[in-house]
Structures are given as structure tokens and as C-alpha cells.
Amino acid sequence: MWASELIRRKRDGAGLCPEEIEHLIRGYVEGDVGDEQMAAFCMAVFFQGMSDEETSSLVKAMLSSGDTVDLCGIEGVKVDKHSTGGVGDKISICLAPLVAACGVPVPMMSGRALGHTGGTLDKLSAIPGFRTEQDITTYQRLVETHGLALIGQTPELAPADRRLYALRDVTATVESVPLIAASIMSKKLAEGIDALVLDVKVGSGAFMKTLSEAQALAEVLSAIGWGANKPTRVILTDMDRVLGRMVGNANETWEAIEVLQGGGPDDVRELTLILGAEMLILGQRVGSEAEGRTLLMEAIDSGKGFEKFQEVVAAQGGDPRAVEQRSGLPSAPHQEEIGAEQEGTITAIDAEKVGWAAMRLGAGRGRASDSIDLGVGIEMMVDIGDCVKRGEVVARLSHRDGYGTVEARKLLQQALIITNEGFIAQRPLVLDRIEEGKQ
């Protein structure tokens, strides 16, 4: 079985059998299949797609390229949440402690920022002393002791995905539904979860720009989850906006903490309740969304969610008092205000441009090896539908010595579409759901 022959068959539209996909992935990890061959294969998949069976084989092959964590000995239905990535998406940071505080264990492994989207790991690393790099044993102990772990992916899990992800990034083969789905699901299934909630982002700030693309991805993700006997719910949510007001690292972490403390922006709190209720249902803690929301609100009001967060911050080496006030987290020394270029109504916000603006300030990374500035970021002062006067402050940049402000200002001005229309309704937060797997 030659790799070039398998690439050729995929190129020409043929389906590959499980053994052939396993052969390719194992060969790749073991060095018999080169980066150049895997890159050509990914590009062929971009054009020819993969059947559900092929995608499922790819997940299995990537999963079996490394270890799988066993959390069976830990009581409860372990549920994780994964988001496909957006701008201002800090939901995991408030969601995971709240769900854990409600009694459902959350074994959460997150990723770093790449491109215009942020990463939960970077946001968490804004907490002084907090260590996201933990080994499997510590991860298991965290879930067992605290019902919550907030760590980065360990190198033992799905190593094929790690290499493939880096390869796809430099070869323009990221935007392929089967490849995205296999990447997400191989990592998640290796974590030892019992069930999964997926937040598939749709819109200018997401990888999936249209609802139909997102639905296609959602269907595949759902099928893989259920196929692996892991009840999976997929919520498709709006990313034609910035989620919350804050974009950056420390400022996003703080906005999530505000939700844990009973405050925070409406949309961040609402999405936390929506996703949290799904996790509590899958975790067999509640029977309905309404029941789930009530339980989560109680965890906020009682302070139990925030206590759980502080407990895990301490367990992972962080300073639990540092997360009590904004001043406990890093901030950039300089501020700059952006004024509206004209009078009118904010008709649209190009969230991707806002994400790139934050990246220019140093909040994100263009390449995996770039370092980031945890203190810099953007505060959005307006939302879709707001009326503004010319010169009115629409955003605030937190920057370090002016680094990247010229490009960030330009991108922000481009991102805000101001017209003379009178009333603009924002898209609903939830655009679609897939709750049950195909039988």
C-alpha cells in the first residue's frame, strides 16, 4: 500500500477503507508517510471531502495514534464543552466551574490562540501562577478531587492531530469539514469524557462563515460523537458579533469572572446558561433546560461557581485571591480611544477584523511559536443596533507603548459598519441545535 496511491485515489474521488486511512495516519506518525504526502492528501480531502465512514475512520486512526485517558473510576457523567472558536469567546472560563459546582464533573482540555481567534489556555494563563500544563495523573486527580480540570492538551493524546494541525495551518488545508471534525473529536474522545457539548460558531468571526457550512460540520461532529457512544449536543451560535465587550486575554478572563460573580455582559451570561444547561442534561443532573438554568443561576447567586473556580485556580498553582479583583490580573499600561467616523446606526460588526485588531496589539499569535501579551486588548463600547454620534467612543484599546495601534485602529474602523438605517435587529444568539444523533 503506497501512500501516493492512496492520495491518488482520494484525489480522484474514491473512498478509502478504514485500513487505508489507518495506514496513512500510522505511517505519518511513524515517519513512513512524509509531510509533503500528508499535505497533498489534506488538499485532496479539501476538494473531494470524506464520507461519514471515512471521517469516522480518520478519528479512530488519530485517536489510536496516542493514549486515551481513563476516567471511568471517577463518579458521575463527565461532560466537556468545546467551541470551534470565535472572537471574545471566554465562555469556558465561567461555564466549566458553574457546571462543576452543580455536580457534573468537567474534564476540560483547551487550546491556544491561533489567527484571529483567542484560546482559553492563553486567557487562563493570565492568572498569576496558574499552570495549564499538567500531566495525565494530575488531570485525573483534579477531576476526581474537584470535579474540574482546566488544562492544556497533553502530548500523549492524539499526537497525529498535533502534527496534522500544524501541517494544515501552513498548507491552507484548515477549512475542510472532515479534517476539522476529526481534529476536534480525536482530541475530545481521548480526554476520557462521557458526553460532549459543542458550540459551533457561525459568522464573520468564526471559521464557518455561513450557517449551511456550520450545519454540515455540526452534523459530522454529532455523528462522530454518537458513533463513539458519547451523547453529543451541538449548538450553533452567532459569531457575526463580538461575544461580550472584551477581546484579549486578561480582560476576557476578567469578563468571565464577572459572570461568575453575578455580573458580566448579557450575551456572555446567556450563552453560559444555554451551554451549561445542555451539559447538566447530558450529565444527568437535570431533566430539562429550565431546570438546568435554575441550578446554574443558583450556583452564580450563591457564589458556589466562583468558589469552585478559585478552588481549581489554587489546585493548579494559581493565586485564588488574584482572581477576586481586576487589578489581580495583568493589564496594559496605555489606553487609546477609538471614535466613530460618522453618525448613524451600527449595522454590522466584522468580528474577524476585531480579532485581527487584537492580534495586532499582541493579544494573539500568527504562528504557533509567537509569544503573546496577556495585558493588551480591546473593549467594545458599542453593539449592533446602537446609534452613535460622530466622534463618540466606540472602542478602547489597551496597548503597550503603542505597539500595533495604527493597524488595530484601522481594522476596528473597518469592522464597524455605520449606516443611516433606523433600527437593526441583532441575529439571535442560538441559530440551530442538533440534540440527538442519527440512529
Next chain:
Amino acid sequence: MWASELIRRKRDGAGLCPEEIEHLIRGYVEGDVGDEQMAAFCMAVFFQGMSDEETSSLVKAMLSSGDTVDLCGIEGVKVDKHSTGGVGDKISICLAPLVAACGVPVPMMSGRALGHTGGTLDKLSAIPGFRTEQDITTYQRLVETHGLALIGQTPELAPADRRLYALRDVTATVESVPLIAASIMSKKLAEGIDALVLDVKVGSGAFMKTLSEAQALAEVLSAIGWGANKPTRVILTDMDRVLGRMVGNANETWEAIEVLQGGGPDDVRELTLILGAEMLILGQRVGSEAEGRTLLMEAIDSGKGFEKFQEVVAAQGGDPRAVEQRSGLPSAPHQEEIGAEQEGTITAIDAEKVGWAAMRLGAGRGRASDSIDLGVGIEMMVDIGDCVKRGEVVARLSHRDGYGTVEARKLLQQALIITNEGFIAQRPLVLDRIEEGKQ
């Protein structure tokens, strides 16, 4: 300019400008663009194609990745011939000396066998002592002194093509018209030629299986040649057959020598005259095809073509007496006959299978690093349209200790399609021509 961004744009169907293509190719040669990126780019080109302008930019970029030979100081219009490769295609070996004997200088650089098609260089290396690896200075001297050089491509010419060719071979990105065209033309334009005759093979034994594919390639080749101010003629010839009776290395060289000595199979002699006449026209030696054929026939009958061949064999270190008789060239120690499996008419010959059969005996190579056996090969005893009795000898294998004979026998039996039809007309040798470039 990021390579990944250029790959993405090609992937999404956009055209690249000359600077962008130059950036990619130069980056590839200098190491800034990785094999994995170039492989993804080639696969994107496979699916999205390239405009004539892009292909022309690719040729220029590959050409300028290395040196270009200057043959301007040498008198005469220098004309080369290139074939896209087929089974039993030994034409260069008799064609080049005949054209040179008629007074048109032929600076010929050839390639090695890969896959089911043979390579002129391997066939020539069957001549004892003959050295095909020559440096540029020797090449220039050979053309100046003898009006003929029969050498392999030197490493200074189009190094980008050398790397790309090896890359495409292992990544299933060979079968792309712009990539094939750029590979051929960058090498040919680097040789220092004034004009070019191209033999584009069409059929089961060729890379281009259908006439329409071959015509598309021919159009692009012609456009590139004329675009570089090199008058170019493209002849599309039949490869739903084996050219001549011999497939292998020493036995093909001998069949070409038979043509030089006034014998040889009809189709080999005829194609030599057709291509030779075109070369003499482009070389401004004759005004018409008829005149060219007459001149070439004279060079055969007078022995001047064979003398020219012996002259160059000697100039390149070979033994000129070794090419006077079949026994001067290597041959395999063992013979085996293949009998017809049934009675009937030979309706078709799958030339690709015959090529693979020869490869199994050791005459070709699966990978560039494989070594080959110059003495082994196949002699076809029948042609399309012939009637055979069951058990009648249809082919003879020359092999070494039975190596590969089981697979070769099986492939040959599969290659010969014998039916009950009464009369079958073979396709004409010449299927189409492109004589003038688009203005």
C-alpha cells in the same frame, strides 16, 4: 507574502501574478517554502488549473531557478525533440543522429525511466562505455563539433523542476497539464535550443489517456514555446500500441540502430521520418515535409545517419564498434515464450500493461533510486489486427533467472485483448498536430 496565503488563493480558484509564482518557486529552492507547502500547492493546481499566463510565469520561475545554456555561438538553428513518454519509444536514438546528419544541430538532453515508460538515457547507457553524464562545457563542445549531443540533464539547469518532479511523483500530483507543461518546457528552454518538436503521446501507454487531454497539453506546450520565441511544433501520436516490437533498454537501442541501418519496424521508421521532417523544417534546412523525408531517407541509405551516431558514441566515451551488431549490447541470459490464451484477432494492446511487464522484469524503475537491468525486456511478436491461434507465440521475454516473469507473463496476457472480430484497423500513428503558435 505568505506561502500559505498563496496556496489558499490558488485553492479558492484565484489567479496568481508572476511575482507571486516567482516568490513561491524561489522560496522553494531557497528553503523558505517547504515540501509540504509545495505539495499542497501542486494538489490545488491539479484541481484549479492555471491560466496560460500563470503557466508561463511558472516556466519562467523554474527556468530562472538555474542556469541557461548559451548555444548562440554555434552555427545553425538548434532543434531538439521531446516526447512525453510511452512504451517502446526509442525514437530519439535514431532520430537525433539522422537530423544531425542532415545538417541541423540537435542538442538533446534526455531523462531516465520512471513508472511504466522507458527513458532514453537508460537505453543509451546500454552502449558499453557511453557516458550520458556530461558537463555544460562538454555539451557545448559536442554540439559545436558534432552537431549532436545525447546527454542527461545537468544539475545546473532548472533545479526547481528537479525537486518538483520528485515531489510530484510521491504526492500524486503528476497528472496536471500546467505542471507537466512547465516541467517539460523549463528544462527544454534551459538547454539553449532555437526550436522544438514535441511528441505528445496519447493512449493507454501514455500519461495522457485521451485525445482531448493530450490536445489540452499540446496547446499549452505550444503556447509556452512560441511565447519564449522558440518556434514549436507539437505532434500528437498514438500510444494505444507498443511502438516497434521491442520494450526494454538494450533491445530498444538495437531496434533504433536497425532503423539507422535501413531496417527496423515500419512504425518506428515512419515516426522517425515524421518527427525528423518537422525538425528539418524548424531547422530551416528544408521547406516541406516531403523534402525533409527525402533528406532523411538519403541519410539512412547513405549510412550517414549511422556514421553520425557512431561518431557521437565515440565522442561520449562509447565503443562505436559495439553498436554495429546486436551482440555488442547487453542481453539477458534467459528467454521465455508467451502463447496466446485463445484463438482470435488482436483487437487491442494495453501498452501500459506491457510497460509494467517490462518493469517487473527489471527494465524500469518504480522509484528514482531503483537500479535497472539493461539486458532484460520484451519482444512483441504480434500487433493490433493480427489473427492468432491458441498457443501461438505472441511475445518473448528476455529475463534474468526468472526474475519477475510470473507477474510479467500475467500482465502481458492481460494486455493482449483477443476477440472474434474479423478485421481491426489500428489508429493512425499521427492523431493531431499543432504547427503554429497563437498570435
